[in-house]
């Protein structure tokens with residue numbers, strides 16, 4: 001019998017798991033995918049938003065502002081990669097200035113600090129590569145960038161270290177409510193639990209429906225991106241937003257935490273909860289809009305496209321509450337700024353649990369630190385060439401991203417089962433470079449075979465096959 005079961009190991013579920021692992025509780029974290037952070041939490045802009053954009057009075061605004069302030073300390077403890085960069089919402093016309101003023105006023109109401117409206121000269125001083133036709137900007141110093149999947153992985157590793165039991169490859173198929181507890185069904189297993197936290201992202205409405213706790217609907221909205229070679233992100237220090245449209249915050253231009261230029265996203269409603277494809281027409285529009293901010297955008301440096309699905313709800317705000325079913329808590333509709341808000345949402349869940357009667361007794365031993373996987377290094381091309389043929393921990397496995405063998409081995413031997421190229425990639429960056437894994441994937445596969453005894457391609461193919469098979473039943 002678990003005290004608490006969390007469904008969904010995205011950034012929200014993993015933040016909640018880590019926060020609750022500070023207390024004497026038996027906790028399970030149940031995830032349908034082969035790894036944590038395989039939903040929206042791996043495919044977003046990675047921006048730690050300032051809090052001026054979320055409408056005053058909403059849960060989005062409250063948790064955005066609180067969450068933003070928590071990143072610095074979390075990164076010191078968990079080493080996932082975060083830095084405060086600042087952000088500019090730029091405008092070109094009088095109409096834009098009006099919208100910038102509205103954002104500024106909204107920010108003040110949300111108690112956002114360090115925001116001001118600035119004009120062309122100052123903007124170009126801060127960001128010389130911006131379109132010189134820019135006239136106005138809202139400058140928010142507290143905007144930051146993070147590596148969202150590394151954050152989620154770090155939270156999950158730390159939660160597991162502190163006793164949380166993680167079930168991967170475990171798609172919840174049914175939940176039954178008994179008098180004193182719930183029964184959760186996945187694979188051939190059934191577990192019992194006193195409380196359920198539904199953090200299943202775009203499927204959170206389906207999970208809620210299993211116990212009749214659904215008073216909302218998820219309407220997925222896709223956002224597509226283009227990412228550029230490492231180093232291209234150096235052109236900008238701040239995150240460059242354009243004034244928001246009805247469809248959201250609009251296309252941004254930013255560096256990722258690891259220094260790749262990134263442009264996107266758009267926003268389009270979709271019925272398909274699996275489709276994370278990208279298409280040329282949408283990407284052409286993203287390029288056109290991004291060029292408004294950065295006219296010198298060099299498409300030759302593009303290395304990859306990707307997309308993510310926002311779990312927008314018909315309530316148009318986050319849903320964070322005990323549902324009409326006792327002890328079943330929905331954490332749903334967590335679209336942007338959900339990444340930013342997630343640590344503060346976890347605290348709110350702890351408070352809700354306490355309010356509805358759960359005894360929270362602090363553990364005597366809670367280990368709050370988690371070691372990074374990526375080793376920071378400055379290597380010349382000559383050094384890399386030499387290390388490619390080296391034997392041992394310092395052998396370079398991924399040439400583009402300069403990943404040592406010891407980093408891959410570290411990722412493979414931690415407390416979360418890692419068996420795919422994809423999972424190694426998100427932990428070490430092997431395969432994220434210019435050649436997109438054509439040099440290193442066979443080398444990484446060898447290490448997976450050696451340390452895990454599986455052929456990752458076979459494993460991945462089987463996973464794809466399994467997904468198709470599941471659709472037949």
Ligand SMILES: Cc1cc2nc3c(=O)[nH]c(=O)nc-3n(C[C@H](O)[C@H](O)[C@H](O)COP(=O)(O)OP(=O)(O)OC[C@H]3O[C@@H](n4cnc5c(N)ncnc54)[C@H](O)[C@@H]3O)c2cc1C
Pocket residue numbers: 007008009010011012013014030031032033036037038039040041042043044045046047048049170171172173199200201202203204207222223224265307308309310311334335336337338339340341
């Ligand atoms: C295009 C885009 C851009 C964004 N940009 C930003 C940004 O810059 N800043 C920001 O703050 N926020 C941003 N967001 C929002 C942010 O990404 C999300 O709010 C956040 O990732 C939501 O986390 P989650 O854990 O709720 O969802 P997810 O990461 O989707 O996790 C839900 C998990 O539940 C699992 N699951 C689903 N069904 C089941 C089942 N039946 N059984 C078991 N497990 C199940 C899924 O596999 C998944 O792992 C963006 C989102 C998108 C899509």
